[in-house]
Amino acid sequence: MAFEPLPRVKESFRRITRQLEPPPRWLFGAGPSNVSPRVLQAMSTPTVGPLDPAFLPLVRETQDLLRYLFQTSNRFTLPISGTGSAAMEAAIANLVEPGDVVLVLVNGYFGERLCEVLRRYGADVRRLERPWGQVFSLQEIQAGLVDHRPAILALVHAETSTGAEQPLAEIGPLCRRYDALLVVDAVSSLGGVPLFTDEWAIDVVYGASQHCLSCPPGIAPLTMNERALDKVRRRQVPLSTWYFDTALLAQYWDPEIQSYHHTIPVNLLYALREALRMVAEEGLVERWQRHRTNAELLWLGLEDMRLECHVASPHRLATLTAVRVPEVVNGPAVVRFLLEHYNIEIADGLGTLKGRVWRMGLMGYNSRASNVMLLLKTLEDALRQARA
């Protein structure tokens, strides 16, 4: 049967484009990091249906492997079908009701982003501020909790914009004392530096796949404990989001229901599962130690080159280092040189640090001694060019 008379198809956008062949980049910037060949291969395994009886065991395994990664026994532990920002939005959209006082630790771009998203969901946002690159003391946080009595304290564990790591171990118990929920953005730390969700009494943590897990972006780990879910269940103002609604997500992710909500990104789940298998095979402590050891190797090399790290060493993040651009050097030109001459990506600063620092990430699969050497040597060349 032919179609009814149809309009003429416009051919204007019918481009015949070239075979995909991106350059072989070294991703030593602020994420994504290079994906391990094992993960790329797993991702290209043929797709099956999200409710296939052969697929559901993989889903459960992935959730268990996420529990190992997060160090939690939270039942609600799952990957959100979107990037790290989607997991952030999922957490906030569910937890926050209009008027909730939320205290945010702001010492970088992603703390600012937390404020922005919280504000959109109606939170009464209160800020504690530190200069970009510094962290908050427990005393400051306690004073903030006393002053503002927030329903939620939100913070960024690893500030991707500055390379500072906020000490976390004692904040959770403090939040319990002041009856606040603790929400942690672990986008650049999860899988790269120590994080103990349960032991440190963190109520909500979200991360990203494309940083220390070396999995492509588009699927984002999230865990929430019962204390957090209770707040969601007690909401007076109903949720607007359907895609991120924790109660609806449980329809698929709870093994006792496992029915249809939305079609999850099957191949990214393959990829995430493989990345998490690699975490389990290596072991968390060994993985954290590897990131730390290679970061120290990098810091030593930078010191030898008389370059200064933006963050003082006790709070310097192992997964991402911000390096101050020397006064005589054009920062963005060095970024371009490394990309053009060596296929090496490092990141310019973000926000107030734009042009003032380089951000060098050695995350997940990329945290290897040979990569440190490659980065140091090519940076040396770039600086020589920049000064010539």
Added chain:
Amino acid sequence: MAFEPLPRVKESFRRITRQLEPPPRWLFGAGPSNVSPRVLQAMSTPTVGPLDPAFLPLVRETQDLLRYLFQTSNRFTLPISGTGSAAMEAAIANLVEPGDVVLVLVNGYFGERLCEVLRRYGADVRRLERPWGQVFSLQEIQAGLVDHRPAILALVHAETSTGAEQPLAEIGPLCRRYDALLVVDAVSSLGGVPLFTDEWAIDVVYGASQHCLSCPPGIAPLTMNERALDKVRRRQVPLSTWYFDTALLAQYWDPEIQSYHHTIPVNLLYALREALRMVAEEGLVERWQRHRTNAELLWLGLEDMRLECHVASPHRLATLTAVRVPEVVNGPAVVRFLLEHYNIEIADGLGTLKGRVWRMGLMGYNSRASNVMLLLKTLEDALRQARA
């Protein structure tokens, strides 16, 4: 340097799991469909940064190829970083303000879902209803527009729950006459049956990657024209969503800005681009015709087996066919038999049609004569078993 004293890592979820090896399924259900080898291969190309100067041209090509697919010149044409449901939520979250009257054509599960999501965003939802499997006449729609004077008319082009195709060509001009925006859910039609966004005066269309494009799920095409974006710009009540905010999305997707918003799913973009290249190489008319021809072959075969399609032939969808389960047959048992014996996935009915129909999709890469033969022959065997 060693870590500060840390809690002991809990090993309980540290499972050593098996190598990924899902069974080789034929995905003849309601989506996802089998992904073409070209697309799987493109997807496993090494990840690069979303702002890499070598990646941005691929982004622009993908947008152009989407414009060809949608048959639109809309500037705002992009893939949402999530599944089809995310694109639906993006459209609704941006367009709808509390109290907006939205008229929804409800003749299946996904029309109901539209109502649910619209309700969550505060719409004053008015429903036109038809039995599941039937479609709406232009007269009914006109009467609905006259009665309700909605700000938006929302409908599902291809009802994945019933296999009915809503005739679309004349609804857009009618909506213009009554000053309503037209929002079309094309999840199961985009790339498989004729759709002319501009020519048919459709203001907003969204689709999915995993149906007629044969790309893995997790990235979802969306296009909005200036008429729709004007409504977003004129909002009185500010948006809550940050992840789906059209103004923020434009930061990355507008070639004149192309700065950071969120990290887009790079490898899924590779996959979508490859799937869209295949559409452009084949040509839209040829592709629609292929779906139609193979669907007719299937319908003929079903008729030979004395099986009845749920939808009358003028409105029967070429990409997905709902077949009535004969009275003496256990529908879900046939679904299980095909999966267990032949690795063939077909879908049970959804909602009110659960157990009453089988849904058979031949979408994108799967729309081939050999697949029709395979499906018919194995179904014949399954029915023989079911009746034995």
